[in-house]
Structure formats: structure tokens, C-alpha cells
Amino acid sequence: MFDIRATPGKSVSYLLPVLPFLISILFYIYASGERHKENPKDKLVPTVGQMAKGFGRTAFEPDRKGDYRLWLDTWASTKRIAISMVFIFLGVFIGLYMGMFPYLDKLLHTFFLFFDKIPALAVLPILFIVFGLGEVSKVALIVIGVLPTIVLDTYIRVKAVPKEQVIKAMTLNASTQEIVYRVVFPKIIPQVLDTIRLNFKAVILFLIAGEALAATAGLGYRIFVVRRYIAMDIIIPYVIWISLLAFMVDFGMQRWIKYRYRWLNK
Amino acid sequence: MNMKFNSTVLLVFALLMAACSADKKQEEGTEATTEAPGTEEKKKFTVAWSIYAGWQPWDYADQSGILKKWADKYNLDIELVKMDYIPSIEAYVAGQADACVMTNMEALDMPAASGVTSTAMILGDYSNGNDAILTRDGLGLADLKGKEINLVEMSVSHYLLSRALEMNGLREEDVNIVNTGDSDIAPAFIANTDQKAVVTWNPLVMEIKKETGVSSIFSSADIPEEVMDLMLVKTKVLEKSPELGKALAGAWYEVMHIMSSEEEKTAEAMTIMSESAGCTVEEYKEQLNTTAMFYDAQKAVDYYQGNTITEKMDYVRKFCFEHGLLGEGAQSVDEIGIRYPNGSTQGDESNIQLIFDATYMEMAAKNTL
Incomplete structure (x- = not known):
């Protein structure tokens, strides 16, 4: 099993990825069973049945306000992420220009390098004071937390494009815009998309932090409200739901990058 | 190949067992100290x-x-x-x-x-006033209808608001509750003058009350004990x-x-x-x-x-x-x-x-x- 030239067979290749999941689930069921033996009303480690019920209540039954919570929360959070993503994609262009034009490089690079080091969670109070408790502050938190990383990553990728290619394009009489958008940009975009994909985790982290502080709906909001009465039978399904959504976005993006940029790694 | 598969499974299980037993030992540890019967040990x-x-x-x-x-x-x-x-x-x-x-x-x-x-x-x-509903612009309880109110949902603040509304012939559905974490509720309310009502507890109540134009319109002193x-x-x-x-x-x-x-x-x-x-x-x-x-x-x-x-x-x-x-x-x-x-x-x-x-x-x- 420690042979680096090993080629796992087909059945093993399907089985092995499932194994860690299976073990975690079995371990959970065991732990929850033990706790419930001691205290049948235990809420901290709910049984799978309790969680299924909790999930069902949030997804298919209206609460006392008449809301189907899971969908309401998912929609509220998705909207926040979508708006933040627009700004995060703008970061790609900031990085691109910063990498291409030396004056912009001098102007912005150090600033973003420093900006990137600011722990976004530490400036939360400032954000809330400046932007209020509405949607703006939540989006701002995500953008401040993730944008600099994307800018700097794009910048590094632009810098890594061989000079010869740019010079070659110039000798072929390409305009500045053509060099930026038809030579450099297509070359770096698959890797930049990969970085965005991997930073999705940070996006969710900041989303939940923002929602925990002030909101009327959202996945993070719900987790923090039901925490007040230890409704782990809702919290755990919500956590799984968030992870699952993020996993699917990640997986989908990975697939799409692989398909769209088939030429990469060839 | 089968052998290799088996050894993988074994390894995973061994790790898991180790984790479990470590966990158990810890549990036994705390119980032993809390329960030790009839010994001189405290x-x-x-x-x-x-x-x-x-x-x-x-x-x-x-x-x-x-x-x-x-x-x-x-x-x-x-x-x-x-x-x-x-x-x-x-x-x-x-x-x-x-x-x-x-x-x-x-x-x-x-x-x-x-x-x-x-x-x-x-x-x-x-609590005899440590929890309070604070408003700007002299808003009274009756004026809260349709307004946004910042508070920690499902906390004593929520209870206080619910009681205040009930005593004044309003219902929770008449207001817009915005769940706000207690760590930022005071600075955010002080900084944003468009927020009109907040329910919180001391020492935050004390901080917020210092602002001009903010007054306490209902507090736990109104529902003593x-x-x-x-x-x-x-x-x-x-x-x-x-x-x-x-x-x-x-x-x-x-x-x-x-x-x-x-x-x-x-x-x-x-x-x-x-x-x-x-x-x-x-x-x-x-x-x-x-x-x-x-x-x-x-x-x-x-x-x-x-x-x-x-x-x-x-x-x-x-x-x-x-x-x-x-x-x-x-x-x-x-x-x-x-x-x-x-x-x-x-x-x-x-x-x-x-x-x-x-x-x-x-x-x-x-x-x-």
C-alpha cells in the first residue's frame, strides 16, 4: 500500500473514497447512541433520526412565522455570496492590470500586500459602524476578506507569463489591449479560477461570521439563533448542507475548468 | 492487491481505535476525580x-x-x-x-x-432594569410598529420585548426583529443613527444610554422578578x-x-x-x-x-x-x-x-x- 507506483483497482477506487465517510458516520452513530443511553433527551449529539426530523422541519414545514427556513436561509446566503463574487471577480482585473502596468504595480502592490494581512474579522466592528448592520456590511466583510488574495494571486500569475510571449505579440503588432486580453488573460484565467474555487471556503467563513452578527435570515444566522436552545438537530444538518453546497460548487467549477481549458497541462 | 486493501483498512481502524481509547481514558479521568468514593482525595x-x-x-x-x-x-x-x-x-x-x-x-x-x-x-x-428597550427620537412602544429592532433573538432581550409588546397590545409580528450579536450591538447602534430601537442588557444599556437622544422606554424593572x-x-x-x-x-x-x-x-x-x-x-x-x-x-x-x-x-x-x-x-x-x-x-x-x-x-x- 505504500508503493508509489501502485494502481488501485476499479472496485477499490470506488470503495476507498467512501470509507472515511462511512467510518465517520459510524463513529458518530456510536457516540450519539452512547450519549442517548445516558440521557434519552440529549440534544448535543442528536441521533440520525432526530437530525432527519430537524432537517425535515426546516425544509418542508413552515415555522411560526410561516417561513420554510432552509430555503429562505439558502436563498439569503446565496444572494450575499453572489454579490460578493462579482466584486471578487473584479479583483482578477485589478490583479491583471497591476501585473501588466508597472506604474499601477508601484501604486497598488504594496497596498494590497498590506491589505491582505488585515484580519478581516478584527475589523468587523469598524465595518458595522461604517456600513451599518444591513446587507452592505456582510458583503463588504467577504470582499475585504477574500479580494486581496485574488488580486495578489492574479498578479503573481501575470508576472509568471514568459516575457518572450509578450514581446512576440508586440512584434506581431498587437495593441496593449490585445496583449492584455488575448495573450496574458487567457493564459492565466484557468489558474485564477482555481484560486477562486479554493478560496470559496474563506467566502463561506466570512459569510457566516457576518450573518452571525446581524441578520434576519441566512444559513449562518440560523445556526447562531438555534444555538440559543441547543438545537443541534438543526445545526448539524445545516452544517452538512452548507458543506454539500460548497462541495458541489467546487466540484462543478473543477469539472468546468477541466473541460473549458482542456489545453492546460497538455 | 487484496492484501494491500486489507492493510489500508487495518491502518484506518487502528487509528480510529487509538482515537477512541484516548477519548475514553480522558472521560474516565474526569469521572474518577469527581466521583472517587470514600477516599481522602478531594x-x-x-x-x-x-x-x-x-x-x-x-x-x-x-x-x-x-x-x-x-x-x-x-x-x-x-x-x-x-x-x-x-x-x-x-x-x-x-x-x-x-x-x-x-x-x-x-x-x-x-x-x-x-x-x-x-x-x-x-x-x-x-434583573431590575439591567435589561432594557432603548429608542431614538423619543419613539414609544406604540411607535415600534413596523420598525426594525436589534436584539439577540431567543435571549432575555427577546423575552423582554415580547412582554413589553404584549402589555401594550402589540404582537411580535408587528415589529421587525433583527438578530444582532451582543459583541457589536452597542457600537453599531451608537454609530448608526438610522437604527431606532435596540434591546440589550447591561453594561451595554449603560453605554448606549449615554448617547444623546436615546432613552429607555421599557426595562426589566417593569416586569420585576x-x-x-x-x-x-x-x-x-x-x-x-x-x-x-x-x-x-x-x-x-x-x-x-x-x-x-x-x-x-x-x-x-x-x-x-x-x-x-x-x-x-x-x-x-x-x-x-x-x-x-x-x-x-x-x-x-x-x-x-x-x-x-x-x-x-x-x-x-x-x-x-x-x-x-x-x-x-x-x-x-x-x-x-x-x-x-x-x-x-x-x-x-x-x-x-x-x-x-x-x-x-x-x-x-x-x-x-
């Missing part, structure tokens, strides 16, 4: 507390050595752990602490609703080791005596308490003005044994049930039973989860500790 207990005007005395009891003195008297080892409020209750419910301070509302909707039977053995105070601050001990633990109750009550009422008298120690005690609360002595005294402390154990006992407590708890449990705090699957407000010192019960008698027990306060009152 029984060890963990008491969780959080910052609040009415709970600072616990910290003073610890820092001054009063708690240790009483623990030694009963041959116990009591460790006081400071935590954030909600995490402290979570730790208590999870079994990481034997005792914890909390309000009657959280006592009902967190441990009691989770099947962690608890005894409220000390009634320290009731409803928000009680208690010391909860797991009933099982207390049954097995009643000395813990005695030591805690002994330490508490010694501090109460120092606080309510004019001794040399009083000033020092006030300084220590205000320092650990992160405010000045004057500010702490101001907070104590809105905290109705039961300095006299007998008064707390009388309140426990009277009928008012049952009435007040009825408001609280109804609020909890209506908001799903007794568990979203709870069918009725009576699902969780509460027992009072006068023998009366509320709710399901076969499922008593919260017990108001005046035994230890009575011992303190009669000086038999």
Missing part, C-alpha cells in the same frame, strides 16, 4: 460563570479565597471557570461543568430542555455531593454579607468585582442599582417558597414554548416539569427537569452551614 468540581453584575460576586469569592475556604471546609476542590455566557451553558449541558450561573429562562430552555436535570440552588438577584439570575447545579451531582451546595452557598452569602455591609473589605470587594467586569467602581455600583440582589438569604428563601415565582415562571415557560425553545418538537408547554420548594409543580410531573431548591439558602439563612 472531590473536584467545576463551576462556570460569565461576566454580569449579579455574578461578579462569584469571581470575588474566588479571588479573595472565600470560595477556597468554604471548599476546604467541606473537603472539596472547586474550580471557577470564566467563560462567555452561551458557551458556559453549553459546557454545562455537555458535562464539562458541574454548575453554572444563568437566568431562569436559559435554565429552562437549555439544560432542562436537553434533559440535564438541574437544581437552582441559589437565587442571586433578579421575572428575569432571575441563578446558580444551577446538576441535580445528580448535588444529590451525590450535597457538600458542593453547602460550600457554594456558604461562599456566596459570605460575599453577600461583605457587599451589603460597610466593612473595610467592602470597598476592596467592589474594586475587585468592577475590575473583573471591566468597568469602574462607580459604573459597577450603577449596574448594581438595577440589579435587585438578594443580599439576605432569608428573602431569597421567602421568594422561592411563595407563589409569585410560579406565576413569573409561567410567563417565561410560555414564551419558551411559543418560540420553540423547549425543543421544536415539543407538543405542549407542560412537556417539561418544574418543581418549587413549596411542593407545587408546573408541567409534567413525571419529567421534572428544573428544581428550585431553597435548602442551601435556608441553611445559610439559619447559619447552619
